[in-house]
Amino acid sequence: GAVVSQHPSWVICKSGTSVKIECRSLDFQATTMFWYRQFPKQSLMLMATSNEGSKATYEQGVEKDKFLINHASLTLSTLTVTSAHPEDSSFYICSASGPYGSYNEQFFGPGTRLTVL
Amino acid sequence: DAKTTQPPSMDCAEGRAANLPCNHSTISGNEYVYWYRQIHSQGPQYIIHGLKNNETNEMASLIITEDRKSSTLILPHATLRDTAVYYCIALKTDSWGKFQFGAGTQVVVTP
Numbered sequence: 001g002a003v004v005s006q007h008p009s010w011v012i013c014k015s016g017t018s019v020k021i022e023c024r025s026l027d028f029q030a031t032t033m034f035w036y037r038q039f040p041k042q043s044l045m046l047m048a049t050s051n052e053g054s055k056a057t058y059e060q061g062v063e064k065d066k067f068l069i070n071h072a073s074l075t076l077s078t079l080t081v082t083s084a085h086p087e088d089s090s091f092y093i094c095s096a097s098g099p100y101g102s103y104n105e106q107f108f109g110p111g112t113r114l115t116v117l
Numbered sequence: 118d119a120k121t122t123q124p125p126s127m128d129c130a131e132g133r134a135a136n137l138p139c140n141h142s143t144i145s146g147n148e149y150v151y152w153y154r155q156i157h158s159q160g161p162q163y164i165i166h167g168l169k170n171n172e173t174n175e176m177a178s179l180i181i182t183e184d185r186k187s188s189t190l191i192l193p194h195a196t197l198r199d200t201a202v203y204y205c206i207a208l209k210t211d212s213w214g215k216f217q218f219g220a221g222t223q224v225v226v227t228p
Contacts, residue, residue: 034214034215036218043204043218043220043221044155044161044216044218046215046216049215093160093161095160095216097214106163106214106216108153108161108162109160111160
């Protein structure tokens with residue numbers, strides 16, 4: 001149990017376009033979802049916390065107007081990278097918590113690799 | 118949440134036990150120690166967590182010192198599939214799951 005999926009697994013887009021990444025909890029309701037970004041040979045960096053039905057909370061230095069997060073249901077959160085540029089190329093990973101009533105029990109998705117040309 | 122310190126890398130022979138240390142000298146009483154690992158180009162995978170007692174599951178054992186300032190993750194019989202970056206994270210119970218990942222330890226299991 002506690003499976004988290006992401007779609008797409010990889011995406012290539014042109015500079016200036018927007019890209020939407022979906023994160024789904026498949027067999028549980030996620031009260032909270034998190035979005036991370038990981039550059040090559042670096043660790044994961046937390047971007048934002050997403051709670052169902054409310055606005056996302058962004059970490060310092062993350063542009064909320066560039067990285068739009070929507071958590072419309074207890075099983076789906078989306079991250080939209082608006083007007084993507086080559087420097088946004090990265091590995092984006094989501095995680096979800098709440099399957100066993102504990103916010104600290106997090107399960108991660110497989111990640112989405114974004115390449116902006 | 119307390120900062121954790123891990124060695125940047127370590128090698129381990131296949132079939133042998135891998136002992137991964139983690140220092141968290143400033144950990145507070147309400148902080149758990151979590152271990153995750155990340156195989157190349159995949160999302161992190163939960164391994165184990167604990168507060169002050171030693172813990173064991175089907176993947177690993179977690180040994181936490183009595184003063185809680187350090188811990189060791191033990192992979193009892195390392196396999197090539199255990200090659201990954203291992204992250205030790207200290208997290209308060211009221212942190213609402215906001216993990217802050219450090220650099221981790223790159224473990225390479227060799228035949």
